[in-house]
Amino acid sequence: MHMDTGKTAEKGSISIRTITDRLFFLLIVTILITLITVILFTSWIYYISSIENQYNSSITAINSLISSLYTAQQQQDSDEIDQNYKQIMDIIRDSPEILKRDLSPHDEILNNTDPETQYDLYLDQIRISIGILRKNHSQIQNVYKKGFPYFVVSILFLMVVMLLNLLKWKERQNQFFNEIQDGLQHVREVQLFNRNESFHNNHSYIEESQAFISEVSKILENLIMDRSLQNIEIHGNLEALMKELFFAIRKKTNCDRVALAFINGDNEITAETFYSNYSNLYLAPGHSEPMKNTSLGEYTHSGELRYIPDLEEYSDKKLEKTGFPVSESTRLILKEGIKSSLTIPFFVNDRCVGFLFISSRSKNSFDGISIKHAKHIFTIIKSRIYLEYIIQDIIARISQSFVTLMDKKDNETSSHIKRVSHYSAIIGRAVARKSDVLTPKDIREIYSYAPLHDIGKIGIPDSILLKPGSLTKDQFEIMNTHVTIGEEVIEAISQNISSYFPIPVLATAIDIIRGHHEKYDGSGYPRGLKGKEIPIAGRIVAIADVFDALTSKRPYKEAYSIEESLEIMTKKMTGHFDSDLLESFKDSIEDVKMIYEKYQEN
Template sequence: MRENKQKSLMRIIKRNRFVFITFVVIIAIIAITSLIHEWLHMNSYMKNRETFRVINDVIAGRREFNSILPYMKEYGFDYRSYEELLDVYKNNEILTEICKFAEFVRKSEENDFKESYKILTFSMIFIVFGLSIGMLFSHRNYKLVKCYIKDSKERFNELADNIYVAKLNEANVVRYSEDEDIQRAVYKINLVHDILESLKHVPMTASIEDFISETGSALCRYFDSERFSVALIDHEESKIVAETAYFTDKRIQIKLGPGFSQKFSETSLGKMITERTNWRIINDFEEFYSYTKSKSMKLLLEEGFKSNLTVLASINTVPFGFFFLTSSRPNNFTEDDAKLFFSVSDILSHRLYYTLNLQKALSEFAHSLTDLVEFKDNETGNHIKRVSLYTKLIASNMNLPPKLIRILYDFAPLHDIGKVGIPDSILLKPGRLDSDEWKIMQTHVGIGMHIIDRLAENTNGIIDAETINSMRNIVQDHHERWDGKGYPNGKRGEEISIEGRILAIADVFDALTTRRPYKESIPFDVAVDMIVKEKGRHFDPAVVNAFTNCLEEIRSVYEMLKD
């Protein structure tokens, strides 16, 4: 009877896992479909941007009036009256006709924007709904596994009692041997149960850094380890990339940090992937390094570690990463440890996979929101990429926490999201803004804050408080100045968040080196000098120092993504 119950539980567990994977696939398909839709509209978007640039140039006198004719024909605009005005050269009426054409193009663009917004909104609603359902099934699966283990534990206890009764007349050595086996089996089941109980209290998260920290705390305690870490597999580039690590001793100087990567051919982990090896034990790092010269092993030795246990992370037998437990003592791990770690790796893999997908979905959503600004503004997508990369380089040079560096990179594109609420007549104005227009432009910060607050309310806690707070800082503080003369709140010095201080330099530097309708671009070295001169006035001196420390990497990004 109990055996049938366990078989039934396993069938339900497998069915729930299949449903969970199906939801993940559906969410991925919807996300990909949304991206394809945006790509299909990109040609129209780029054509609109080019048309607005030509209109601005004609109005500013940088192009001839007749240079706009091909665009009128392409859009199906009634260009004959415009040709007649050109023949008689009535300047005011020509400008009026150009404005009509600009309004025609704007409405065309607005229709495209509304269609994209509807699709984006539907996709996000379905993604959030799908993730919620996925969490429900994941939690239900956890409870079923717990029930399965509890039932197995009861069976073992019954078996132990029966053996003592049935074997009373047998030799003592046999009784002792079986007793030892049963005790070991019961101990393992109890340990798995305890580990799963600990993992039960680890919150579902949208941050891989939080996943590693919360999970690592429990696993290091049960496996007598000092380091827990994760690495992800990049199948496209055939490499393995390290993520952040959890240390029981916070004083350890990190050598093998997030971003460290090796090709499959450069590490023995590549063999684990190709051969689908479930686990691997290295109990003497020094000996292993002596004949492999592994770069990662050298870094771990420099951190003070001597042995580790590695388990493959996979979903439906497809590997996507690794879990590592590492110790400062040699010969710290046994085959029993490996089997035990592997027995809980399925739950760890599903939790990590959920975290990575949610993290990616939120990042893609942030970039999709940024597209709304691009539809209105003349700035290109490369502006967004450059600012994100400049921000990441500066933050990394300042040795900020890995989670904050990733948040800055993922959500820096949101810094000007409030511009969606600024009228086109101001946002696209080719000349300088007057005082009234400038006041309206400054309201984009408040609009952006409202968008972030609504996002926090509508995601029902899926985005953690730390990430939401950093998103607010990015939007609210990137126009503040170190000397207190910025806007919207006139913050001064360290009253300004570190996110705002870093974004301020990244955004201003990119604005200086990029051509805009009302100005030409400034050479790279001249822009650097201008940033340095504002040290202690516009910008935080420490952030300026970090900026100048990574100028070579900044220049590489600038050259690679130049408009």
């Protein structure tokens, strides 16, 4: 009887938790779909706005030239008629491609034709061309006008679904804890009543009841802890989360250190953050090494946790068995005095993205019960880590989508984008080895958002962006506006995201866009920032971008060697770069060469 009841209760509890997990997953999916919808539509609006601005300026200029053309016709000036016609057709040819569909303007100059006939023929061609521009412009406006209400309705619908999911999820979560807590409290009251009733009759029953009440108290304590862990608000701060996690695990195990590490796109594992009750630190955040140099690879597939009861013995046996020492991270953790270690992999969409390390300065610190407790606590809190990771990952993927979009519009290749990202990360890691200016999260964001440095070029006319020759002064001024355009695009996206999450996920991206054309001596653009006024992310990407431009072949130049490029940046571009960052880049020349060779142009 009792066993059947227990099974029924367990089954009901699992059902509630399953529903809660599904609701949480649905909530995350809804949020991500909403974010992607907002981001894509924001980009579309900026694209339409740039076309609108170019169209209006073109029509204004054409109208002015038509007046000049009419004046030339009145004066019977054939040369002036030809010149005005050529200028008008140049403006039409420089219009955005989407406005020039079905347009094949004739721009031949009519010789030996009287000015009146010449004027009429030119005017007919201009009217046809402008008519096509106006027709295509009207079609774009109609698409925008029809699409905007659908977008608004879609966003409102997604927000309503998201709100309902959030409320339902919290309701189920509270229901789960309240039902169990109320039930256990009721059992406790019944046992206390029975103890008082039989105090003089059955001492063994009293002892049994006290033991049961003790177990109930432990369960209640665990439930309260579980609930407090689920209510942690990290706001993008994994360091604060590690502190909460450490003390929660410390109550159940003899741990002295908890740490989190992520696996990056190059299959390297990087120490992200940690919390410990001692200060002699050797394995610091930012330490990175290839997964192949560690023994963690098999756990990325199996998903099983790893327990090493005696780390020193494990190290000696590995050296004896394989002839190779343990990984550098294991050597450093041994130097901190760690004797035993528990490693828990965690997954996103069936892909291992990192590990939680729970370590102790005593041997054999974790038994079956403590391991079970640690795994249970991590299971509860990992959704917070997932959320942080997923937000960063989705923004990184969106940045790659922007890069794909720019690849269709600009001459810069995907290989250039990859090299700039990797070079930037190399500089970031070199800086982190010398000081604590950059955290692992900063380096990861610089790597992820470096591809966005020229995203503002989406608003630059194709006639300027794709011009094979040198630009005029006016065209240079237009080209330079890509920085402020990029800032506006990313800031708009950031504001939309901040309405859902109080996490500044795009702050580093804005710093990169804002600062990558500034120069250390203040001679850059758009604001003429100087020295440390330029965000460090912008200073880093500026070095990576210029270095890759120098070492890459262009239609107007051959590629310089790595050594020649560094010499140019050091001696011929004095004042352009932060000298400390440039030295860090030069100190990492072997890593730079590896990236240069790996991502050569096809």
